[in-house]
Amino acid sequence: MNRETRLTIPRIFVMIVIAVFAIMMLVPLFWLFCAAFKDKDIFSVAFWSPNASFVNFRKLLRLHPPFYRYLINSFFLASATTMVQLFFSALGGFALAKYKFKGQTIIMIVMLTTMMIPGQVLLAPLFEMISKLGLTDTYLGIIVPGSVSVFGIFLFRQSITQIPDELMQVARIDGCSEFRIFWEIILPLSRPMIGAFCLISYMGSWNSFIWPQIILHNEQRFPLTVALVQMKGVYVNEYGMMMAGTLISIIPVVILFFMLQKEFVSGLTSGAVKG
C-alpha cells in the first residue's frame, strides 16, 4: 500500500472524529424522520417508537385545507418560478456571452451592483406595486416579481462563454437562425449548468417565506413555508403532526438534489473558483 492511502492509527482516530461530527449533523434529521411516525410518545428516549404509525399523516389530511394542498401550491410556485427564471437567464446569459453590442458593459455593471443589494429593500415598493396591480393574494404576484435572477444570468454567461464560437459560425453558414442556435446548440451544451441552476432556483423558491407571507392571505394558496409557520402558531402541542409536515416539506428538495447532485456542486463552485 502506498503512503498516501495507508491507514495509520492517528488517521483512524481522525476518521472516528469525522464520523462523530457527521452523526451529529444527521441526528436531528434522523430524529425528524422517526418523530413523524410517533404519536403521544414523541419525546420518548427511543428514536423509533414501537407504536410507530401514520396517525400524524392522517391528521394532516384532515386539516382544512388538507396538507397536500400546500404541497401542490409549493410544487406549482417553485416549478413555475424555476422555468421562467431559467428561460430568461439562459437567453440573457447567451446574449451577454456570445455577442458584442453597445451597452454591454453598462448592463453588466448595473447588474453586478444590484447583486450586492439585499432584496429586502425591494419589499416595500414591490408590495405597493403588486397591490396597485391587484395581484395581492395571487400566484402571479409571487411568480412575476420572482422571475428575475441576476445571479442566474451570470452563471449562464460564465458557462456559455466556454462553448467554442466555431460551433455557432458553422451553424450560421448552414442558415440556422440565431434563436435556433440558442435552442439547438447552446441549450443542449449547457446542460450541466441548467441542472445546477434548476436546483438552486427551485430551492430558492421552495424555501422562500417572507414574500409569500406578505402578499398571500387566503390559506388555499399558501406554500408549505407559510402554512407550516401558521400551523406552528395554531397547533402548539401537536408536535407529531408538525414533524410529519416538516418531513413532507423537506423530502422533495432532497430528491431533486440527488437527481442533480453532480451538476449542482460544479455549478455552485464554478463562479467562486474561477471568478
Add this chain to the structure above:
Amino acid sequence: MIYRDQFPLSMTKNFKNRIWNLQEKYTPYIFLLPFILVFCTFMAYPLAKSIYMSFTCTNGPKSIVWIGLDNFIFLFKDKNFWTAVRNTFVFAAFSVFLQLPCSLGLAILVNKKWLKGKNIFRFSFFAPYLCGTVFVAVLFSVLLVPRFGLVNRALHFITGYGLDLKWLGEASMVMPTLVLITLWLFTGFNMIYFIAALQSVDKGLYEAAEIDGANSFQKFLHVTLPGIKPVAVFVVIMSTIGSLQLFELPYVLLGGPGPNQAGLTIVMYLYQTGFETGNLGYASAIGWVLVVIIMSVSLFQLWLGRSKK
C-alpha cells in the same frame, strides 16, 4: 454570407436577406429584452421607488406624505432599531467566525486521500442545508423544548446539566441558540466551496514545499492558505451578507422578536414596521440603512482581502 454579397439576387431574396441580416444584428438585444424588461420593472424601478419612499410616511397604500429626512432622524433615535442592529451584528460576527474555521477544517479532513467513504461524509455535512431555513426552524422549535427536547436530553445525558435549559425562553440564550443552529445549517454548504478551492491548489507547490523540508503545518500556512484565499474571501463576504439578512430563523423559532427583543434583527424590524404596522416609508428607510451597512461591510472585507497580498 460571402455568397449573398457576391452574386446578384432577385428582389424577394434581397428582402429576405435584409430581414436575415437584421435578425443577426439585433439578436443580442432581442434575447436580452425579456430579462431587461422584468429587471427594470421588478428591480430597478422598485429600487428607485424605495429611495423616494424612504423620504415619505405611509399609512397604508393610500396616504403618502413627504417628510424629508424625518425617517432617518427618527431611525437614529429609535431604540428598537439599535437593538436590532446590535443583535444582527453580534449574530453575524459570531456565526461567520465560528462557521469558517469549522467548514475549512471539515473540508481539509474530508479532502484527505486516505479517507474512506468521502461521499457519505460530504453528504452528511451538506444535508442540513437542503432543508431550508423555515423548515429547520420548525424542527428546532421541537428539538429545543425544555425538559423533553432531544437537545436538552442529550446535553443532560452527556454533561449532567441543562435538562431545563430554556434555549428560546431566556434573552441571554437566544443569540447562542441562533448561532448554533446556523452553524449546523451552513457549515456543510461552505465546506463545498472550500473543497473546490483545496482541489484547485497546485499540487506541485506541496511537493516543492516537501523537498524544502516543510512540515504539514508550514505547508498549510504557506501553500494551502494563500492558495484558497480568493475563495475564502468570497465565502466570508457571502456568509456575512447572508447573516446580516437574518430573519426567518428567529421569526419562526421565536414567533417574533423573542424575550426582551433578544431575537430582533434588522430585517425583522423592517418586516414589522412595514407589514405589521403598515408604514412602508419607514420600512424603506430601514432597508436603505441595511443596504449601506451591507455594502460598506463587504467593501471593507474585500479591501482587507486584497491589502494583505
